[in-house]
Amino acid sequence: MAAAIGKECDWMNLPAEARRLADSLPFAAADGATDGSSSTPVSFWRANTAAWIFIAFFGLASRLAAFSDVALAVALTLVLDPIGFVLTAAAYKFYLERTSHRGAVIAAWALACSVLGGLLQMGIANALKDGLFPDIPAGNIAANDAVPAVFYTAVFLGWSLAYFWIRADVDARSERVRRSEAQAAATRAELQHLRLQLDPHFLFNALNTVAAEIPDNPEAALEMTHRIAAYLRYSLDQQARPVCPLSDEIEAVRAFVRIQELRFESRLRCSVEMDPAVRAVPVPHLVVQGLVENALKHGLRSSAEMLDVRVTVRRMADDAVVIEVVNPGQLAPRAGDRPAVGLANTRRRLELHYPSRHELSLVQDGDAVVARLLLRGNACFA
DSSP states (O other), X not given: OHHHHHHHTHHHHHHHXXXXXXXXXXXXXXXXXXXXXXXXXXXXXXXXXXXHHHHHHHHHHHHHHHHOOHHHHHHHHHHHHHHHHHHHHHHHHHHHTTTTOOTHHHHHHHHHHHHHHHHHHHHHHHHHHHHHOTTOOTTSGGGOTTHHHHHHHHHHHHHHHHHHHHHHHHHHHHHHHHHHHHHHHHHHHHHHHHHHHHHHHHHHHHHHHHHHHTTTOHHHHHHHHHHHHHHHHHHHHTTTOSEEEHHHHHHHHHHHHHHHHHHXXXXXXXXXXXXXXXXXXXXXXXXXXXXXXXXXXXXXXXXXXXXXXXXXXXXXXXXXXXXXXXEESOOSOOTTOOOOHHHHHHHHHHHHHSTTSEEEEEEEETTEEEEEEEEOSOOTTO
């Protein structure tokens, strides 16, 4: 289950992960690390060196088998393969300057470079054989001047194909990085917008209450002002943090309820029961307050006497966290009710923070309305 939960948030970590994978690929000119003295990625030099070490061993074994002359095979390997390394490094630079070319154009360049490289290696090999090994028997394959051209043309073609294949993979990863960064930025902006909707909504209602209390009950209005200031200070302190420990969220709920208690005097009572095992669980800000605010709004309207709101937070056997808010009243909406902005806001934030890993329900249970929120795993964007 933990692995499945982790995959729900993988797309948000894609920019860093994709960049790390792109950096690890050879020929990653745009994103690879450099060695400090050149703009060429260190990963290219490592990959190219490893490739030519393999080619050198393969070429040496092939020459020993074909030529039956150890000195000739070793001499050709020591001369031609380092030159091949230099030629592919030059081809790398050449290809980088033509990254805008695609399809047949770049294929023609690759073929032309490979053939020229093969012909150059043939000329060097023949000069070496003529200078150091003039007595090669006519029947020996080493006497065939075209062999180095065929061998190295094939090597350079294979190298070019590998380069363009890896380059295309790097470009695809870079595009995924750009798309995922844009998606993550848009989602973070939406989350910030949703959260900023809640504070003005609460502040508007609270200040209206303070204004109503000032003429008849200035002491209560002053106390309410202090509590509103403390609550807003907490909200501002948490502005840069997308999540907070569940214990902090419950304290914010208590501060919210204390403000409402001054507003509704003896009609409101709120109790909170929280399992100590869930105190440190990170949750989005104001996710519990939205449920409590909804309970107060509809519970006070339906109850003529005492409104008793109960908040229960506990951990399930599968490590899911369950938050229940219970209030007396009726779930059926009344005519003329405006859409529940706070509840819709909470639902949307839960979809972003816990995709496919949350359940939010409002049900009638006898004379009470039960809001039940179940959260599985860690919040995304934590």
